[in-house]
Amino acid sequence: MATAVETKGWTRDQMAARAAKELRDGYYVNLGIGIPTLVANNIPEGMEVTLQSENGMLGIGPFPFEDQVDPDLINAGKQTISELPQTSYFDSAQSFAMIRGGHIDLAVLGGMEVSEKGDLANWMVPGKMIKGMGGAMDLVAGVKKIIVVMEHVSKNGDAKFIPECTLPLTGKNVVDMIITDLAVFHRPDHDSPFKLVELAPGVTREEVAEKTTAHYVE
Amino acid sequence: MQKIYPNAEAALDGLLFDGMTIAAGGFGLCGIPERLIDAIQASGVKDLIIASNNAGIDNEGLGKLLRTKQVKKMISSYVGENKEFERQFLAGELEVEFTPQGTLAERLRAGGAGIPGFYTKTGVGTQVAEGKEVKSFGGEDYILERGIRADLSVIKGWKADESGNLIFRKTSRNFNLPAATAGKVCVAEVEEIVPVGSLDPDCIHLPSIYVKRLILGAPYDKKIEFRTVREREAA
Numbered sequence: 001m002a003t004a005v006e007t008k009g010w011t012r013d014q015m016a017a018r019a020a021k022e023l024r025d026g027y028y029v030n031l032g033i034g035i036p037t038l039v040a041n042n043i044p045e046g047m048e049v050t051l052q053s054e055n056g057m058l059g060i061g062p063f064p065f066e067d068q069v070d071p072d073l074i075n076a077g078k079q080t081i082s083e084l085p086q087t088s089y090f091d092s093a094q095s096f097a098m099i100r101g102g103h104i105d106l107a108v109l110g111g112m113e114v115s116e117k118g119d120l121a122n123w124m125v126p127g128k129m130i131k132g133m134g135g136a137m138d139l140v141a142g143v144k145k146i147i148v149v150m151e152h153v154s155k156n157g158d159a160k161f162i163p164e165c166t167l168p169l170t171g172k173n174v175v176d177m178i179i180t181d182l183a184v185f186h187r188p189d190h191d192s193p194f195k196l197v198e199l200a201p202g203v204t205r206e207e208v209a210e211k212t213t214a215h216y217v218e
Numbered sequence: 219m220q221k222i223y224p225n226a227e228a229a230l231d232g233l234l235f236d237g238m239t240i241a242a243g244g245f246g247l248c249g250i251p252e253r254l255i256d257a258i259q260a261s262g263v264k265d266l267i268i269a270s271n272n273a274g275i276d277n278e279g280l281g282k283l284l285r286t287k288q289v290k291k292m293i294s295s296y297v298g299e300n301k302e303f304e305r306q307f308l309a310g311e312l313e314v315e316f317t318p319q320g321t322l323a324e325r326l327r328a329g330g331a332g333i334p335g336f337y338t339k340t341g342v343g344t345q346v347a348e349g350k351e352v353k354s355f356g357g358e359d360y361i362l363e364r365g366i367r368a369d370l371s372v373i374k375g376w377k378a379d380e381s382g383n384l385i386f387r388k389t390s391r392n393f394n395l396p397a398a399t400a401g402k403v404c405v406a407e408v409e410e411i412v413p414v415g416s417l418d419p420d421c422i423h424l425p426s427i428y429v430k431r432l433i434l435g436a437p438y439d440k441k442i443e444f445r446t447v448r449e450r451e452a453a
Contacts, residue, residue, distance in 0.1 A: 054319060055245040056392050063448040071248065071440035072376075072388040078246040078443040089388055091395035091423075092245070092271070093327040096320025100340060119343075129308070130316065131298035137346060138320030141339040172343030 008202035009181040015149050017042045018179050018198075019108050022147060023049050027105040028098075030054065030139055033077045035149045036108040050086070052104055054135040056095045059087035076135065096135070100142035107139045111148040111178075113165045116214035118175040118190060120148060121167035133170060140171035152180035152211050159213040161185065161194075183208045185216055193217050221382050221432045222411060226257035229405050229431040233370050234263040237290070241326055241368035241401050242270040242280065243394030246443050249386070250279045251394075253407045253435040254372040259283055269293040269366050269400070271322060271393050273303050278441055287311070293366070295319035299443070318346060321363050323396050329365035330399025330428075338363055371401025374435070375408040375424065379415070382429030383422045384408065391423060398428045407435035 010018060016038035023029065023043060030052045031039050040060070043049050051060040053075045060075060061082035068082060075081045098104060113121040120140055123133040140146055150160055161178060178185040184198035194216040196208060205218065223229035240258070244250030255274075258266075259282050266289050273292050274281030276299075283289050284302050291313035297303050306312040317325065318340045328336050337360035341347050351362040373394040376387035384406060386394060398404045406429045 053389070055248070056389050063446045065450055066447045069442070069445060069447060070388065071442050072390040074246065074248050074389055074443070078248070079446040080442060080444070081446070083388070089386075089391055091386075091391045092319070092323035092393045093396040096323050100320055100324075100338065129304050130314075132294060132296035132314075132316050133318055133346075134296040135319035137318040137344060138340045141342065142320075169344045 008200070010200040011181070013038055014200075015179055015181060018184065019147055019149050020044070022106065022145075022177065023047060024105070025049075028052055028058070028103065030099065030104050030107040030143060032107070032109040032136070034110045036110060037077070039108050052095070052098070053081075054092075054095050054099065054139070056090050056092055057087060059084045061087070096138050099135070099138050102142055102144060104143045106145045106147065107143040108147045108149055109136060109139065111150040112160065113167050114148050114150070114161050114175050114178050114214075115165045116161070116163055116194060116216065118173045118187070118194075119165045120146070120170045120175050121165040122170050124168050126168070136170050140174040145176045146174050147177045147179060148175050149179045152182040152208075159211055161212050161214045163214055182211065221429065222380060223431055223433050226253040226407065226433055226435070227260065229433045230254065230257050230261065233403055233405070234258065234261050235369075236263055237265040237267075238263070238369040239267040239269065239366075241366065241371045241397040242268055243371075243373040243392065243397040244279065245271055245389070245392035247275065247279055247441045249374050249390030249392050249394050250274070251372040251374040251407050252279070252438070253433065254405060255279060255282060258372070259286055259288065262288070264288045265290040267291045267293070269322065269326065269368060269397070271295050271319060273297045273300055275299045275443065276301050284312070291315065293317055293322065295322050316346070321346075323393060325363055325366045326393070326396035326400040329367045330396065333365050335362050335364050337361065366400050368401040369403075371397050371399075371404035373398045373404060373406050375406050377410045377412055377417065378406060378408045378429065378432055379412050379417050381414050382406070382426035382432055383417055384424040384426075384429055385417060385421065386423050395424055398424055403430045404428050405431040405433070407433045409436045409438060410434070
């Protein structure tokens with residue numbers, strides 16, 4: 001019996017794998033919560049990538065074995081993790097000094113909206129409970145390259161890559177690359193428009209155009 | 219000069235007053251000064267302004283002070299996972315000054331270092347920038363953020379020597395270090411107090427000058443918010 005499942009677009013894991021292609025040997029990287037966290041499972045073999053956790057750690061290891069769980073060792077998502085031989089710990093001011101100071105090469109974050117000018121909104125929805133921005137505003141302000149990984153459209157089917165953000169901003173003109181379940185957009189600098197550089201399997205340029213209200217170049 | 223007190227209540231004696239500002243260490247429930255928070259709750263002091271990255275969770279950490287309505291305002295970056303906080307916030311009973319995490323850490327560090335304000339790119343063009351001075355450096359905009367000077371700092375360390383030199387363990391250092399420096403008085407609780415000379419002077423995280431009062435808080439039953447583990451591969 002033929003299966004009716006369409007193999008169109010990227011799954012969450014595949015989006016994370018696509019983001020992982022942007023990693024380079026020697027990079028120091030901060031991964032946000034959600035799909036960005038999955039990027040850690042896709043670091044190419046033999047490549048040295050050091051993950052930063054903004055609560056004060058360089059060199060995040062995998063989740064611990066049950067008998068190694070340590071309440072003093074968590075990531076920024078407050079999950080228990082483990083350390084590596086090269087791990088270092090530091091305080092929050094030092095952690096954000098390295099973020100704000102431009103020492104982190106890449107951050108991969110989730111997004112609710114990205115504008116065609118590279119504005120990012122991912123921290124609050126007016127009228128809903130505000131939980132706070134955590135470290136997101138510091139990351140987009142200080143990290144050298146910002147990749148946003150998000151679904152191409154909202155649950156209601158609304159475009160999320162749009163001319164102007166409607167939600168309160170996390171940062172203005174900060175996004176370098178957008179990876180959705182349908183496509184990849186990139187811009188070489190913060191003065192250039194985004195360019196559609198890749199389509200997910202089975203996705204057409206027409207479909208991307210239909211589900212995007214932002215201006216971008218083909 | 220004796221810095222070691224028998225318990226949290228004794229260590230806070232004479233330091234608490236209504237409407238005071240307290241800087242508290244911890245990230246989530248990791249490295250929170252539990253004994254001192256309990257003693258602040260028991261004292262009944264109210265209208266507190268608390269600078270802390272998080273606000274605890276329901277009935278844990280600073281969540282305890284929220285439940286007893288001793289907090290007037292939180293200066294925090296993230297307050298999720300806290301129903302009572304949400305209820306008070308939505309009812310207008312609690313003020314929150316949302317501050318980006320790095321800006322909060324730097325505000326505490328700066329306050330403790332005698333720096334009343336600093337310019338940062340964090341928050342430029344967002345709600346955080348509203349009402350703040352914007353200044354251009356090298357063609358880029360920065361906003362003025364103010365250092366925080368607290369009446370009291372409460373922190374949790376791992377080990378301290380009898381003079382107050384202190385070290386932290388793994389990711390529990392977090393906000394404990396910048397918070398410690400921001401208060402006029404810092405009270406620290408630790409898991410172990412060791413004789414002077416037993417900590418390597420090259421490895422002190424928080425020099426004794428910042429620690430005015432010290433208690434042994436052990437034993438601790440440290441809470442975990444999200445226990446995530448991996449399976450051992452079958453042999």
